[in-house]
Amino acid sequence: MDAQYLVDTRTKTLGASHRWKVLGVGVAANAAFSAVAAGIPTTAVWMRTGYQLGNAQLGLVLGATGLGIALSELPWGVATDRFGDRPVLVAGLLGTALALLSMALYLVPSPTAIPALWLLVLAMALVGLLGGSVNGSSGRAIMSWFKEGERGVAMSIRQTAVPMGGGIGASLLPWLASVHGFAAVYSVLALMCAAPAIFALRWLREPPDASAAPSAARPSAPANQPSALREMQIWRVALGIALLCVPQFAILTLGTVFLHDFGHLGTFGISAAMASLQVGAMAMRVWSGRYTDRHGNRRAYLRGSTIAAALPFAALTAVVALGHAAPVAAIVVITVVAGVCVSAWHGVAYAELATLAGPARAGTALGMANALVYAGLFLVPLGLAHLLAATSWTLVWFVAGLAPLLVRPLFPRPLSR
Numbered sequence: 001m002d003a004q005y006l007v008d009t010r011t012k013t014l015g016a017s018h019r020w021k022v023l024g025v026g027v028a029a030n031a032a033f034s035a036v037a038a039g040i041p042t043t044a045v046w047m048r049t050g051y052q053l054g055n056a057q058l059g060l061v062l063g064a065t066g067l068g069i070a071l072s073e074l075p076w077g078v079a080t081d082r083f084g085d086r087p088v089l090v091a092g093l094l095g096t097a098l099a100l101l102s103m104a105l106y107l108v109p110s111p112t113a114i115p116a117l118w119l120l121v122l123a124m125a126l127v128g129l130l131g132g133s134v135n136g137s138s139g140r141a142i143m144s145w146f147k148e149g150e151r152g153v154a155m156s157i158r159q160t161a162v163p164m165g166g167g168i169g170a171s172l173l174p175w176l177a178s179v180h181g182f183a184a185v186y187s188v189l190a191l192m193c194a195a196p197a198i199f200a201l202r203w204l205r206e207p208p209d210a211s212a213a214p215s216a217a218r219p220s221a222p223a224n225q226p227s228a229l230r231e232m233q234i235w236r237v238a239l240g241i242a243l244l245c246v247p248q249f250a251i252l253t254l255g256t257v258f259l260h261d262f263g264h265l266g267t268f269g270i271s272a273a274m275a276s277l278q279v280g281a282m283a284m285r286v287w288s289g290r291y292t293d294r295h296g297n298r299r300a301y302l303r304g305s306t307i308a309a310a311l312p313f314a315a316l317t318a319v320v321a322l323g324h325a326a327p328v329a330a331i332v333v334i335t336v337v338a339g340v341c342v343s344a345w346h347g348v349a350y351a352e353l354a355t356l357a358g359p360a361r362a363g364t365a366l367g368m369a370n371a372l373v374y375a376g377l378f379l380v381p382l383g384l385a386h387l388l389a390a391t392s393w394t395l396v397w398f399v400a401g402l403a404p405l406l407v408r409p410l411f412p413r414p415l416s417r
Contacts, residue, residue, distance in 0.1 A: 019145035021203040023154055026138035028196040029089060030161035031168070033096065033131045036189050037065055037377070038162065039169015040124075041253045042274055043185060045260050046177040050109040055257070057117060059385030062253050064121045066377020068128020069135075073374060077136035077367020081360065085141040086204040092133025093197040097190045099127045104186035128374065131193070135370045140363040143354045145207050149293055151355065156289025156347025160282040163343055166252065167278030168192075174256075174271050228361040228368065233412065235368065237353050240410035242372035244306065244349070246380055246403035247313055248342040250396070251277070253381035254388070255335060262320065262393055263331045277336045281343035289347045298352045299414040305345040306408040312338035313401025321394045342404070352412075 040047075041062050048058050080088045103123050107115045138158060146154040176184045228234050259265045259273055292298045316334045319326045350366060357365035380400075388396050 018203070018205070019142075019154075019207075022141050022145045022205075023157060025089075025196065025199045025204050026142050026158045027161040027164075028199055029093060029134045029138050030158060031165035032093070032189075032192040032196050033134045034162045034165025035169040035173075035192050036096070036100070036127060036131060036165075037069070038166030038252050038278075039173045039189070040065070040185070041381075042166075042170045042256050042271070043173050043177040043182075044253070044256050045270075046174065047182070048257075050177070050182060051117075051120060052109075052114055053117070055385050055389055056382075058257075059253075059381040059383075061117070061120055061124055063378040063381045064124035065128040065131075066249070066374040066379075066381075068125035068130075069132040069374035070128075070371050070376075070378060072129045072132035073135065073370035074364070074367040076133040077140075077363040077365070077370070080133075080137045080140050080363035080367070084206065085137045085144075085363075086200060088133050089137040089141075089200045089204065090197045092130050092137070093193050093200070095130035095133075096127055097194040097197075099123065099130055100186045100190035100193065103127075104183045104190065108181060108183045108186070132370070132374070136363045136366040139350060139354060139366045140359075141204060143351075143362050144359055148355070151351045152293040152298060152348055153286070153289035155351040155354070156285045159289075159347035159350065160285045162346065163278035163281035163285070167275045167282070170271055170274035170278060174267055178267055228357050228364040231357075234353065234356055234365050236410045237349070237356065237412065238365070238369035238372055240302075240407045241346075241349050241353065241369045242376050243403050243407045243410070244309060244342070244345065245373050245376050247309055247338070247400040249377050249380040250384055250400035251335065251339040251342065253377075254384060254396070255339065258393060259332065259335065262324075263328050265328070265332070269332070273332050273336055277339035277343075280336065280340035284340055284344035285347050288344050289351070292348050292351075297414065298348050299412050301348055302345060302352065302411045303408050303413075305348075306404045306411075308344075309342045309404035310401050312341050313397055313404075317394055317398045317401060320392075320397060 044058060044062060047053065047061065048055070051061070053061065076088060076092065107120055107123055109115060139155065142154050142158055143151060172188070173185050176188060255274060255277075256270050259270050263269075265273065288301065292301050312334060316331075316338050319330055319334055350369070353365050353369055354362040384396050384400065387399065
């Protein structure tokens with residue numbers, strides 16, 4: 001019996017409830033890689049000491065993962081549209097796990113040897129290159145299985161995986177780094193990336209209504225539809241998403257250093273604050289997706305999110321300007337609130353972008369956005385670390401809070417009813 005016939009028959013037997021398994025795979029994959037991309041920066045204080053780095057060098061190391069993701073997101077997105085979600089997601093997750101395992105074996109500081117900075121930067125960039133497969137492939141799979149009216153909440157649930165993974169990293173990795181060292185950090189992260197690959201092999205399939213499409217059941221774009229790369233509206237939304245991530249990356253990559261150096265928090269306080277931030281972001285992402293699905297107002301919500309992102313950074317700038325006279329509790333609370341506000345809108349934005357592109361171009365469109373987003377993950381910690389060295393935390397948070405104000409004109413206006 002023909003092997004392709006067996007695959008198609010199995011796919012057609014999948015019921016509508018299978019979409020929740022596909023969503024579960026997307027959540028698991030994104031949570032695992034987020035524990036890497038957002039979790040490793042929570043070890044910044046111990047990384048700075050263990051690898052004997054200055055703040056500028058630390059910013060380079062932490063930003064290297066973002067550079068790797070930025071370079072690979074678009075190629076991974078195009079590959080997803082060409083070859084399908086499953087092979088891209090599995091290959092990326094297993095490759096990331098192997099890269100992290102290699103770091104645990106060969107790039108761990110010891111009392112007698114410190115790995116070269118360029119090797120550490122290269123390894124972090126490689127992790128980003130391989131892990132960049134997760135975003136577009138899982139997003140395209142979810143958009144294929146969920147219909148309009150469900151996509152906002154489905155993509156928001158998937159996006160909760162980012163703060164979920166970051167929260168796991170914030171709760172676990174600082175303790176591992178301080179007690180067991182970076183071999184334990186990289187090994188645990190490698191296991192976390194390998195596990196979702198098994199789930200993807202088991203459950204990630206094309207939806208039944210795509211089984212008649214050419215090229216192994218993948219939908220193709222209409223002949224007269226241009227590539228997503230040629231549509232200015234898609235580029236505008238992608239750029240808006242990237243700029244709105246600037247203050248988020250500022251908090252995620254420099255937040256632990258800020259709370260340690262300026263707020264004088266210890267390991268427990270830092271972990272609790274960053275974990276609270278991630279839990280709050282998860283809750284708000286689900287609420288945002290559900291709210292916009294019910295009211296059909298994704299565009300209006302996104303334009304409003306730009307103001308909601310800027311306001312808490314203005315408050316953080318004002319509090320930090322008071323110097324060390326500012327209450328520690330106020331510093332921690334405003335930092336957490338700022339992190340939640342700049343993380344709540346992600347699922348809604350990606351749902352709107354994928355809807356604009358359509359199923360056949362969703363992988364490419366998501367890859368476009370994520371390429372710009374993770375270019376920011378490279379540039380933001382690097383640039384802000386140099387700004388911090390030259391000025392103060394007050395100016396760092398002020399600059400981070402300006403970015404959302406540039407975004408509002410880039411998001412499309414709500415459709416008239």
